[in-house]
Amino acid sequence: MTYDTLTTPFQGRPDHPRVLSIAGSDPSGGAGIQADIKAISAHGGYAMTVITALTAQNTQGVRSVHIPPVDFLMQQLEALSEDIAIDSVKIGMLANAEVIRAVGDWLEETRPAVVVLDPVMVASSGDSLISGEAREALLELLAHTHLVTPNLPELAVLVSEPEARTWEEALHQGKILAAARNVQVLVKGGHLASDVCPDALIAPDGSLVEFTAARVDTANTHGTGCTLSAAVATLQAQTGEWSASVGKAKAWLTQALQASGELNVGQGRGPLNHFHALWATAAPQGGEFSASLWAEISGQRAAIFELDFIKELLAGTLPREHFGYYLVQDALYLGAYSRVLAHASALAPTEEEQRFWAQGAQNCLAVELELHKVWLSKNPHKHLMGPVTKHYVDHLAAAAFSGSYGEVVAAVLPCYWLYAEVGRVLHAQFVAAEKEIFDGVGTVALDAVGSGREGAHPYGEWLATYADEEFAEATRTAVEIADAAARRGSERERQRMRAAFAHSAQFEVDFFDAPRLHADSTPHRVARD
Ligand SMILES: Nc1ncnc2c1ncn2[C@@H]1O[C@H](COP(=O)(O)OP(=O)(O)O)[C@@H](O)[C@H]1O
Numbered sequence: 202m203t204y205d206t207l208t209t210p211f212q213g214r215p216d217h218p219r220v221l222s223i224a225g226s227d228p229s230g231g232a233g234i235q236a237d238i239k240a241i242s243a244h245g246g247y248a249m250t251v252i253t254a255l256t257a258q259n260t261q262g263v264r265s266v267h268i269p270p271v272d273f274l275m276q277q278l279e280a281l282s283e284d285i286a287i288d289s290v291k292i293g294m295l296a297n298a299e300v301i302r303a304v305g306d307w308l309e310e311t312r313p314a315v316v317v318l319d320p321v322m323v324a325s326s327g328d329s330l331i332s333g334e335a336r337e338a339l340l341e342l343l344a345h346t347h348l349v350t351p352n353l354p355e356l357a358v359l360v361s362e363p364e365a366r367t368w369e370e371a372l373h374q375g376k377i378l379a380a381a382r383n384v385q386v387l388v389k390g391g392h393l394a395s396d397v398c399p400d401a402l403i404a405p406d407g408s409l410v411e412f413t414a415a416r417v418d419t420a421n422t423h424g425t426g427c428t429l430s431a432a433v434a435t436l437q438a439q440t441g442e443w444s445a446s447v448g449k450a451k452a453w454l455t456q457a458l459q460a461s462g463e464l465n466v467g468q469g470r471g472p473l474n475h476f477h478a479l480w481a482t483a484a485p486q487g488g489e490f491s492a493s494l495w496a497e498i499s500g501q502r503a504a505i506f507e508l509d510f511i512k513e514l515l516a517g518t519l520p521r522e523h524f525g526y527y528l529v530q531d532a533l534y535l536g537a538y539s540r541v542l543a544h545a546s547a548l549a550p551t552e553e554e555q556r557f558w559a560q561g562a563q564n565c566l567a568v569e570l571e572l573h574k575v576w577l578s579k580n581p582h583k584h585l586m587g588p589v590t591k592h593y594v595d596h597l598a599a600a601a602f603s604g605s606y607g608e609v610v611a612a613v614l615p616c617y618w619l620y621a622e623v624g625r626v627l628h629a630q631f632v633a634a635e636k637e638i639f640d641g642v643g644t645v646a647l648d649a650v651g652s653g654r655e656g657a658h659p660y661g662e663w664l665a666t667y668a669d670e671e672f673a674e675a676t677r678t679a680v681e682i683a684d685a686a687a688r689r690g691s692e693r694e695r696q697r698m699r700a701a702f703a704h705s706a707q708f709e710v711d712f713f714d715a716p717r718l719h720a721d722s723t724p725h726r727v728a729r730d
């Protein structure tokens with residue numbers, strides 16, 4: 202049986218595994234327990250720690266080591282395992298044989314599903330972190346280990362050979378160790394003199410998977426081994442698949458090395474940047490999020506102005522059938538949209554936002570009523586919901602009734618924003634075109650546009666009211682609310698908001714295009730609500 206099958210129970214894997222690091226403390230924060238907590242947390246694990254040794258070290262080297270009583274170490278381990286289900290264990294610096302045996306005893310009794318052992322012997326500064334007699338005890342500890350992650354000097358000690366100078370020698374030593382101790386070995390090539398950093402996951406039967414990354418040109422390698430093993434321990438509890446876990450951990454570690462220059466810690470070998478991904482996606486400031494949303498739908502924005510419907514509406518050549526279809530769909534849409542806004546109001550975190558959406562819901566109904574009174578009574582059309590309207594309101598309803606507040610806000614936003622934008626552009630173009638005509642004729646006031654004048658623009662009345670300042674103001678508020686929700690939310694929440702927004706934006710395009718496609722065919726009958 203392989204370790205993969207051993208550790209793959211028929212149940213859901215935890216998103217936030219409880220990961221225990223048994224390791225030494227590095228007060229400078231780059232290696233040991235401190236690095237482990239960061240690596241575990243960066244991968245969504247819940248970090249716990251039992252400290253085997255306190256070191257006095259910084260980025261330049263280890264000054265001294267203090268080993269607390271082993272009896273107290275055991276008390277800590279037992280306190281944890283008697284209370285907390287531990288999904289994964291990462292083991293780092295174990296300073297002497299007594300400590301190693303104590304941890305071995307605890308592992309034998311507890312049998313955690315995942316045990317990753319980083320056989321720390323020498324710090325990256327070159328200082329020894331383990332006593333000589335501890336080697337044998339460490340080899341025995343491999344009986345309770347699923348994956349051991351030696352660097353080249355450590356691997357050499359474990360197989361009693363000189364340090365490997367080539368990758369081939371390193372792989373050979375890794376195979377010897379894996380077979381002799383029936384354990385998976387992750388051979389790490391960070392110490393090779395080469396411009397790549399290869400690692401290899403070797404199984405007891407000698408089969409191997411290689412992971413190669415370009416060598417990052419940096420001196421900030423303090424804690425790379427600790428960090429990698431803690432990340433693998435966390436990922437393994439999540440994925441249940443060793444090579445996937447190592448692959449992900451290695452790719453993440455390489456980025457953490459690349460981003461290490463963003464930190465400025467110490468004068469020696471500095472730490473890597475464990476939270477590079479988190480900090481890169483930190484909460485957006487001010488209007489950053491909405492600005493990025495707007496940029497992401499530039500294609501849809503351009504597409505709207507290319508639609509026949511929009512061009513013909515402006516030119517006055519739009520078939521009446523198409524305009525009538527559009528108005529019917531708009532009225533049906535607004536009825537459903539109003540309910541979604543009412544739902545946003547119900548979810549709103551502040552009274553101000555609650556009022557805003559409730560007012561929006563109310564306005565939709567008022568506009569819908571007006572449409573019916575003024576346009577639809579004069580131009581009767583069948584009150585059937587067309588397919589685009591149906592899809593659009595289904596999407597909004599899904600966001601409203603199964604999404605978060607942020608998602609609902611993002612889903613309803615394009616209707617405000619794109620409508621305001623289309624209104625602003627069309628109104629400006631219409632007014633400019635009419636002004637040209639009137640300048641030629643003389644004195645007619647602009648607000649008399651389309652009001653019964655002989656040969657007037659057939660949609661003049663409609664276009665003249667298109668740029669409503671109150672609506673533009675409401676749009677600005679809706680955008681601000683979306684930004685605030687994005688700032689409060691997690692990165693995952695922001696991704697969901699982006700998706701909801703993009704879908705609605707596409708539906709806006711389709712909505713304007715629907716009359717051309719569907720006005721002449723009978724839309725399938727769908728109940729309004
Ligand atoms: N400069 C570097 N660029 C990219 N990856 C590196 C670099 N140095 C080390 N690594 C990677 O960091 C991990 C730890 O490697 P290594 O230095 O061999 O172990 P340790 O930190 O235990 O001495 C390995 O995945 C290795 O490939």
Ligand SMILES: Cc1ncc(COP(=O)(O)O)c(N)n1
Nearest residue numbers: 225233324325424425426427
């Ligand atoms: C407490 C402690 N544990 C481990 C290391 C090894 O660090 P590296 O990962 O750089 O080999 C260290 N320097 N200090």
